Amino acid sequence: MADRNASMQMFRVDARPTWCPGCGDYTVLASLQKAVANLGLQPEEVVLSTGIGCSGKLSQHFGSYGFHGLHGRSLPIAQGVQLANPRLTVIAAGGDGDGYGIGLGHFLHALRRNVNITYIVMDNNIYGLTTGQTSPTSAKGFKSKTSPHGAAENPIRPLYLALSQGASFVAQAFSGDVKEMTEIFEAAIRHKGFSLVNSFSPCVTFNKVNTYDWFKDHLVKLSERPDYRPESHLEALSYIDQFGGLVTGIIFQQEGRRAYHEENLGGEEIMPFDSPVKMSNEEREKILSYYY
């Protein structure tokens, strides 16, 4: 255990997070640090790519290599990194606006490629960093600065979306439950292929509806239903249907499917950065010979 604390320490950085006290993102950070430590990973083996938003700051507070890029674009960065060097553990993270608004297209495509990435969406049902606008996961009728009369749209339902598009790992976590969240992150990182973890991470400053208490009252833990089987697609759909998407735990996991880098090129690695990028003269001539 001492060992684990030491390695959790490795994933800490000195600068203090700038999140509001009580923000759900703190727990995501702590759970993720714990999860990678539990998995015995080294900081140089992990890349955390994030978008923009309060949630996007996760990479700055996490002691691995990181890329804090553009709004909605954490997944293309993560995929570039993962395909360039499949030996790295690649995690992408961001908010519900980031992932299901501007970045929705990237989400579906990373998912259908089954790129070996863990994607954590810190879902607070609102835009935090831009000070409280309606997000794609805000409930219909949700009042905010951009929907003073209540949101007119139906919310995006990320779990359905992921399941219907053939995701190989779908889970949901809650910032109010560090232990479960850590376990889910561990399983998601261990899963080979694309893993979605939608993580309810309350915004204590702007969202007065979807609070910790609200989630505690509504969420149903799959681990408390011992006969739940995450291998069954149908069961997964019927559960999230039954509970309006408000379940936590590993909802679906398909083992044994090849990840994208194994399909595209059969798993061979791209020439690593530290080996000389060279080509012999014979090889050069061989390429040219196609044109004679």
Add this chain to the structure above:
Amino acid sequence: MERTWKVGGEQGEGIDSTGEILAKVLNRTGHYIFAYRSFMSLIKGGHTYYKIRIRDRPVHYHGDQLDILLAFDQLTIEMNWSELHDGSLIIYDDSKKGITPKEDKRLALAPIPLTHMAKELGNEIVKNMVACGASAAAMDLSLTTFEPVIEELFAKKGEKVVELNRQALRKGFEYYRENFRERFPLPPRGNKKLALVSGNEMTGLGALLGGCRFLAAYPITPATEIMYWMLRFLPNYGGRVVQAEDEIAACIMAIGANYAGVRAATSTSGPGFSLMQEAIGLAGMTETPLVIIDVQRGGPGTGLPTKTEQSDLNEMLYGSHGEIPRIVLIPSTIEESLHFTFHAFELAEKYQCPVIVGTDLYLGMSKKSSDSLDLSNYQVKRHSMVTQEELDRLEKGEYKRYNLGVENGISPRSIPGQRNGRYVALSNEHDEGDVEIEDPDLRRRMFDKRLRKLAGFDFGPESIEWIGEREGDLLLVCFGSPRVQLEEALDRLLREGRKAGLLILKVVKPFPAVRVKPYLERAKEVLVVENNGTGQLAQLLRQEVGHHDKIKSLLRYDGVPFTVQQIVDAVQGEKEALYHG
């Protein structure tokens, strides 16, 4: 001496393959050729043609005129009438009703029942081979030279198909020999082995030689061929190609792969390039290498997707939010597509910034015989990286990715996987490490550091090329593909005693003002020739070197490449009509 041949018809009639076959045969037999395809953004229907110009020395342009026109339909005759001259030959299908060559030029006509003959052989599809055979006879080209090419092309479809094509070719050949007298002997051929290459292929090869091992792209004419090339070759070198969901993803995946230490690029054209603008800012800010190849086509919007234009210059120079260092390279020949793409990868890594290679449809999709492809000098080195030993010598957390202490502004980069090199590439303004900042003084210093990287940038003598009379009174200026017509126009002007020179700009950012200035100073008159409607290159010249009053523009923006004649006319008097700006 030279010859020009063209086949035209409806898209889907095998125009392209007819052209390809003849181009291959001519190139293999040692003729210098240049092949240009004109096509429409349609799969079937619409006019299309394939033109080949054959010369006894290297040729970079498909030529103003036409000796032999192989017309599969009436439209081909009408559309290409202006290129025909007295003595030109039209070979046409007289089994089709409605093909009636006009008679106002002294043309030779060779009506051949192409479709009937093909049907007699058992398949209408081979009418293009019958026509090919007739063309060969008209050019006194021996049939045996076609054998290996036909074998290669049709072997996969079985011996029957090979034989059918052989027969069709022979039938056309014999029919022409028996019925028509006109002969258009080919220019003498050399004894050098020639490669037949396109700009897009050479861009791909330049990328491979430059160490590119990852390409993410989204299909778009005329850049898709680069993706095909990479799909074919990259896997042999441990590389990967991803068809991204859009250009935003493509460009950003390339940034991710570069961040992870693999040389990576994306290739696109106009609208796709616009989608990448946000990402260009990101690469600049995070100091991540990035290579973008923009094969320009007609814009704006989806504009003229299958026509050539050079109207993305301003976007290459200035596109994206904020201010970042960037390099923009513009090849002007098919061979240079290789050279500059190779260097793009070296420079991107060295300066840790976006490098844009701007080619265009004419360069990208045309093919030429090349006798000067020497690949032995392209060796890559790693640049601007911190080694594991250096990192090991530092205390934990001491490594500063965006170190301000570097005089040239280039702080050595660590790569995920390297111990003790941890950092976060940050799109927000940041300090030397990876902490977001808003402090005005630090912001200014970080900004200056980034811009300092290219302060003294000079690509060297190859930034520009100059041809002609040094003390000329007329200076022609261009970038990219119009150089090929300009070179020939200049040749004619010089032969006519005109004192003129041609300046070709190949690096447009950072602008090599010191190199360009003397040429503009010496010239009495400067004519900037470019394929766009607002004179973007002329504007750049005025901005970078002045001489506003001397600079005039010759612009063409109808999607069609310049002709040599048009340039000569513009210089020689019909100025009023053609000068703009």
